[in-house]
Amino acid sequence: MNAAIEMLSSSSLQQLHNSSISPIYNTSTFRFFYRNLHRHSFSSNKGKVSYSSGTTPIASILSKTTTSMASEFKPQEARVPPAIPPPNPPITKFKIALCQLMVTTDKEINISHARQVIEDAAEKGAQLILLPEIWNSPYSNDCFPVYAEDIDAGGGGSPSTAMLSELSRSLKITIVGGSIPERSGDKVYNTCCVFGTDGKLKAKHRKIHLFDIDIPGKMTFKESKTLTAGETPTIVDTDVGRIGIGICYDIRFQELAAIYAARGAHLICYPGAFNMTTGPLHWELLQRARAADCQLYVATCSPARDTGSSYVAWGHSTLVGPFGEVLATTEHDETTVISEIDYSLIEQRRNESSISESTSGGSLSARRCSEIE
Amino acid sequence: MNAAIEMLSSSSLQQLHNSSISPIYNTSTFRFFYRNLHRHSFSSNKGKVSYSSGTTPIASILSKTTTSMASEFKPQEARVPPAIPPPNPPITKFKIALCQLMVTTDKEINISHARQVIEDAAEKGAQLILLPEIWNSPYSNDCFPVYAEDIDAGGGGSPSTAMLSELSRSLKITIVGGSIPERSGDKVYNTCCVFGTDGKLKAKHRKIHLFDIDIPGKMTFKESKTLTAGETPTIVDTDVGRIGIGICYDIRFQELAAIYAARGAHLICYPGAFNMTTGPLHWELLQRARAADCQLYVATCSPARDTGSSYVAWGHSTLVGPFGEVLATTEHDETTVISEIDYSLIEQRRNESSISESTSGGSLSARRCSEIE
Numbered sequence: 001m002n003a004a005i006e007m008l009s010s011s012s013l014q015q016l017h018n019s020s021i022s023p024i025y026n027t028s029t030f031r032f033f034y035r036n037l038h039r040h041s042f043s044s045n046k047g048k049v050s051y052s053s054g055t056t057p058i059a060s061i062l063s064k065t066t067t068s069m070a071s072e073f074k075p076q077e078a079r080v081p082p083a084i085p086p087p088n089p090p091i092t093k094f095k096i097a098l099c100q101l102m103v104t105t106d107k108e109i110n111i112s113h114a115r116q117v118i119e120d121a122a123e124k125g126a127q128l129i130l131l132p133e134i135w136n137s138p139y140s141n142d143c144f145p146v147y148a149e150d151i152d153a154g155g156g157g158s159p160s161t162a163m164l165s166e167l168s169r170s171l172k173i174t175i176v177g178g179s180i181p182e183r184s185g186d187k188v189y190n191t192c193c194v195f196g197t198d199g200k201l202k203a204k205h206r207k208i209h210l211f212d213i214d215i216p217g218k219m220t221f222k223e224s225k226t227l228t229a230g231e232t233p234t235i236v237d238t239d240v241g242r243i244g245i246g247i248c249y250d251i252r253f254q255e256l257a258a259i260y261a262a263r264g265a266h267l268i269c270y271p272g273a274f275n276m277t278t279g280p281l282h283w284e285l286l287q288r289a290r291a292a293d294c295q296l297y298v299a300t301c302s303p304a305r306d307t308g309s310s311y312v313a314w315g316h317s318t319l320v321g322p323f324g325e326v327l328a329t330t331e332h333d334e335t336t337v338i339s340e341i342d343y344s345l346i347e348q349r350r351n352e353s354s355i356s357e358s359t360s361g362g363s364l365s366a367r368r369c370s371e372i373e
Numbered sequence: 374m375n376a377a378i379e380m381l382s383s384s385s386l387q388q389l390h391n392s393s394i395s396p397i398y399n400t401s402t403f404r405f406f407y408r409n410l411h412r413h414s415f416s417s418n419k420g421k422v423s424y425s426s427g428t429t430p431i432a433s434i435l436s437k438t439t440t441s442m443a444s445e446f447k448p449q450e451a452r453v454p455p456a457i458p459p460p461n462p463p464i465t466k467f468k469i470a471l472c473q474l475m476v477t478t479d480k481e482i483n484i485s486h487a488r489q490v491i492e493d494a495a496e497k498g499a500q501l502i503l504l505p506e507i508w509n510s511p512y513s514n515d516c517f518p519v520y521a522e523d524i525d526a527g528g529g530g531s532p533s534t535a536m537l538s539e540l541s542r543s544l545k546i547t548i549v550g551g552s553i554p555e556r557s558g559d560k561v562y563n564t565c566c567v568f569g570t571d572g573k574l575k576a577k578h579r580k581i582h583l584f585d586i587d588i589p590g591k592m593t594f595k596e597s598k599t600l601t602a603g604e605t606p607t608i609v610d611t612d613v614g615r616i617g618i619g620i621c622y623d624i625r626f627q628e629l630a631a632i633y634a635a636r637g638a639h640l641i642c643y644p645g646a647f648n649m650t651t652g653p654l655h656w657e658l659l660q661r662a663r664a665a666d667c668q669l670y671v672a673t674c675s676p677a678r679d680t681g682s683s684y685v686a687w688g689h690s691t692l693v694g695p696f697g698e699v700l701a702t703t704e705h706d707e708t709t710v711i712s713e714i715d716y717s718l719i720e721q722r723r724n725e726s727s728i729s730e731s732t733s734g735g736s737l738s739a740r741r742c743s744e745i746e
Contacts, residue, residue: 215725254627254666278726282665285697289662292655293627324658352588353651 083262086296089241089343096240097126098317098337100330101135102304107147110136111163118164121336122171128240128341131178132303132317133248133271134190136160139303139311141226148181148188151204161193161201169199174238178271178301179207179247187228192247192271197239206230207247208256219277221311223249233259241266241343248272251286251300254293261294266343270300279314284326292324295350297341305332322349456635459669462614462716469613470499471690471710473703474508475677480520483509484536491537494709495544501613501714504551505676505690506621506644507563509533512676512684514599521554521561524577534566534574542572547611551644551674552580552620560601565620565644570612579603580620581629592650594684596622606632614639614716621645624659624673627666634667639716643673652687657699665697668723670714678705695722 099117103110114136118129133139137147149158156162164177175195182191182204190207208230210223233256234245244260244267246253251270260268268290274283283300291298298320303313315332319339328339472490476483487509491502506512510520522531529535533553541548548568555564555577563580581603583596606629607618617633617640619626624643633641641663647656656673664671671693676686688705692712701712 213726252666254631254662258627281696281698285658285661285665288658289627289666292658293625293662323654325654353586 084264086242086264086266086343086346087237089266090239091127091241092344093340093342094127094240095125095338096128096130096299096319096341097121097124098130098299098301098319098328098330098339099132100302100304100315100317100333100335100337101132102306102334103132103135103138103309105138105143107136107160111160114160115163115167117336118167118173118175119171121338122167122173124338126338127173128238129173129175130269130299130301130317131176131271132301132313133179133273134181135178135271135303136180138309139273139313140309141223144181144190144226145183145188148183150184151180151182151191151193151201152184161195164193164195165199165201168195168197172197174240176243176245176269176271181227182206188226189230190223190227190247191230192234192245192269194234194236194238194243194245202238203234203236203245205234205245205247206232207250208233209249209253211249213278215277219275221275235260235263235265240341244268246270248274251290252282254290257290257294261296265294265296266346267297267299267341268294270298271302272300273303273311274314274316276312276314279316283314283316284318284329287318287320288324288326291320291322295322296346297322297343304334322346457637459615459637459639459716459719460610462639463612464500464614465717466713466715467500467613468498468711469501469503469672469692469714470494470497471503471672471674471692471701471703471712472505473675473677473688473690473706473708473710474505475679475707476505476508476511476682478511478516480509480533484533487533488536488540490709491540491546491548492544494711495540495546497711499711500546501611502546502548503642503672503674503690504549504644505674505686506552506646507554508551508644508676509553511682512646512686513682514596517554517563517599518556518561521556523557524553524555524564524566524574525557534568537566537568538572538574541568541570545570547613549616549618549642549644554600555579561599562603563596563600563620564603565607565618565642567607567609567611567616567618575611576607576609576618578607578618578620579605580623581606582622582626584622586651588650592648594648608633608636608638613714617641619643621647624663625655627663630663630667634669638667638669639719640670640672640714641667643671644675645673646676646684647687647689649685649687652689656687656689657691657702660691660693661697661699664693664695668695669719670695670716677707695719 099114099121101110101114101117114131121129137143149160151158151161154162160180161177164175167173168175174197177193177195179190179192182189192205193201194203196202206229207227210227210229212222212224214220236243236245242265244257244263244265246256246268247270250256251272257268270287272283287298287300299318301317302315305313305315313332316329317337318329319327319337319341321327322345328337330337472487472494474483474487474490487504494502510516522533524531524534527535534550537548537550540546547570550566550568552563552565555562565578566574567576569575579602580600583600583602585595585597587593609616609618615638617630617636617638619629619641620643623629624645630641643660660671660673672691674690675688678686678688686705689702690710691702692700692710692714694700695718701710703710
């Protein structure tokens, strides 16, 4: 297998308060300068990937004028690596189904019910099925370890994903399988599996950003009590386009979406179970923002609302287009939202208002900020 | 002056379509691995900034297992540089005024009118004044070069900013002076000046991302016909907190806001003139997204709507709080929105739902994505 090695820089929002380091400067005005830190060249030859890299060591720059820096700056060379446009998808228009499932405490019932809903959606022409976060188990720290399955063991070790694999093959559909608790050694992850039309597991995304929240009197939940965080973004080529995966709280991290956009994603799927506090505050805002910023499709799928459960999901599974427009959504009851995706709109929107080409002087993201005066 | 040199990585959204490079891989699943590429240590001693850096050359990694990588990963060391928390602001609660000015073709009238509106806002207790994008000139490529002023020359060379300087000193207020066309040599920039309570120019932000849009039948505008793009983010310490500056289209670039957040901003000010197409689509969405993602305040200020002008502004100047909530806004007529900012809410929101601390495994942004399988 050919391997393409890339250095991909991500943005710097995180750990704002996760640092014991004091502010390191108190000058009134900071100026950032950019420079060409690395040069890479790529060549592609009928699918064979080759790669060469000439790396310039990162060096400190002490300069109080931007003039010489600006004239040296070559935005085309400064990306590490250059972002790539989305590939031509295998299909331009297709139907997606967002299965907003009601989840019970009985795993077998959850699996057989999901099976039925997926079959119904495929019957209605859906070629991509998106399930909710934690659809085979109640959403609680007590349940995660009990309902967890060993996905890598397959078969009887993971009846939930075995069902998804079987259906994706028999119905010739792509399934982004929401998420289930995954047992791996002595750890439990919140994991999304993607199955191709051949029934094979194409990707496994472990929720990177665990949901720990404490709004006194409104909402307290600490996933980190029982779950381990994933460590890798997941982007996968399927028969219905290049898809990036995030799970619920992952949607708050714009840099994850930006990485997927830079790697040519057509669509980002976020299975998610926002709640009655964060749902009305941010659920629609965040999915529209990810779509509008990245000019791609965003699909979300929540469990249906069960007011009798300890964690009450917001619902409102939604499909958002590349202008940040809500294309299809629903309220909180169990339902399947079926809507059409048209990838040709991505290019159209980018031609109309290309965020990537807006800067005569080269875009900010094409650069490294290498100096603060 | 002490200088702190930092390497600040920005995200990778840009130039999605600005590249002639073909997709460089066609493997079905990409895995990203993170590693500690650079180590930096900082120390702060009573305002004196010192800095040391031990740089590890970027190297290719060829590994198909994440196990060893994960155990080596130390998120606290991987940030380059570590994000810093906002400093304690000189003031916690204060009034901000968003002056949604009606702009005429007469520059002298525009200046004297702005003077009056600023004096009125200060009279009502506003300690921070935000003006609209291009408030001394009609918003058109024909006008930009004609109305442009040489800000660096000061005084008679720039009557618009001379007025702002005079008022900020006499009224003891901070002014984020919207923007005006700035002449510098043979170039014209779209420039925002920030004046401190002593009347001194504290920062000058030149719009980084020029607004070039072409939506057939709806909206066509190419700022790049006459304007030159700025090259540097601008963040400034004022008597009313640490403020990041963006102008209009800059708001679409989440990485600019992320840089400001990582550098400890309390507030981002975006003078902006969205239009009748992009205004209803994205104006509120983008400011709420920037505020919610970064958990800080966002203030915007538009010109009032003049349906007789060639470019019709959307209006709707708005203040957004650190949960992405609209705190104060208006319609499109000339008005001054006066509202209170309370910086203590920033810490409260981050304590409740700390995006920076959500990841047991270390946040995505703390890492470099260094390999794609």
